[in-house]
Amino acid sequence: MIAIQSEDVDIGALINGAKKRGTGAIVVFDGMVRDDDIREMELEAYGEVAVPELEKIASEAKETYNLLSVDIIHRIGRLAIGENILVIVVGAGHRTEAYEGSRFIIEAIKAGVPIWKKELRRDGDRWVPGEHRHGSGQKS
Amino acid sequence: MTVRIRFFARFRELLGTDIVVDAKEGTVLSGLVKDVAEKNKEGYDAIFDEKGIFREFVIIMQNGKRVETTAAGMTRVADGDEIAVFPPVAGG
Numbered sequence: 417m418i419a420i421q422s423e424d425v426d427i428g429a430l431i432n433g434a435k436k437r438g439t440g441a442i443v444v445f446d447g448m449v450r451d452d453d454i455r456e457m458e459l460e461a462y463g464e465v466a467v468p469e470l471e472k473i474a475s476e477a478k479e480t481y482n483l484l485s486v487d488i489i490h491r492i493g494r495l496a497i498g499e500n501i502l503v504i505v506v507g508a509g510h511r512t513e514a515y516e517g518s519r520f521i522i523e524a525i526k527a528g529v530p531i532w533k534k535e536l537r538r539d540g541d542r543w544v545p546g547e548h549r550h551g552s553g554q555k556s
Numbered sequence: 557m558t559v560r561i562r563f564f565a566r567f568r569e570l571l572g573t574d575i576v577v578d579a580k581e582g583t584v585l586s587g588l589v590k591d592v593a594e595k596n597k598e599g600y601d602a603i604f605d606e607k608g609i610f611r612e613f614v615i616i617m618q619n620g621k622r623v624e625t626t627a628a629g630m631t632r633v634a635d636g637d638e639i640a641v642f643p644p645v646a647g648g
Contacts, residue, residue, distance in 0.1 A: 460565060462562070462564055462617075462640055462642065464620060465617065466647075468620075490648075502648050522648055526646075526647065527645075528645060529647050530564065530615075530617075530640075530645050530647075531647025532564060532642070532643070532645060532646050532647070533646050533647070544646040545646065547646070
């Protein structure tokens with residue numbers, strides 16, 4: 417399942433769904449709202465582009481790491497501290513592929529999928545700066 | 557012709573989103589974004605530098621495909637296009 421949604425994620429159901437013939441390892445990545453002296457986190461996505469990009473990342477991960485299953489669910493909207501933001505469930509024959517595939521997926525999402533986070537802080541709101549400043553214009 | 561512009565994240569807060577523009581034939585991407593952004597100085601300054609050049613971190617998409625900002629001055633828009641303008645992504 418690849419989705420961007422406001423609803424929470426049933427991680428247990430995803431794990432059960434990932435158990436296929438040949439599965440020997442399942443790795444779950446659960447990115448959540450950290451208590452960095454914030455009240456809440458607000459997430460926004462360019463869904464029409466973000467979902468196909470997540471699908472592309474999942475396909476590439478499956479092919480490169482021989483994964484048997486990939487689920488990526490990214491949440492949007494207002495989330496409280498401790499809530500799930502991003503859940504990635506990866507199933508593979510062996511742990512090495514599962515760990516590496518999961519790592520590939522999270523790094524690819526951070527590098528280029530159009531999703532943004534805003535911290536709603538007690539001392540004022542702040543858009544989280546991307547780790548990849550990948551515009552192409554000239555520095556000014 | 558009609559072109560739709562969508563700003564995201566901080567740019568959306570400053571300039572709005574889902575803006576429908578009646579553009580003239582031959583309009584290029586940079587000119588289109590500039591015209592819309594000029595309605596709000598803070599929004600304009602977030603996207604363009606003092607020389608009117610896209611800031612280096614700005615990302616543009618035309619119908620879901622990335623267009624380098626350095627090519628936006630030569631890239632024409634067409635009727636029905638959707639143009640997206642946004643800052644660096646920060647998902648995950």
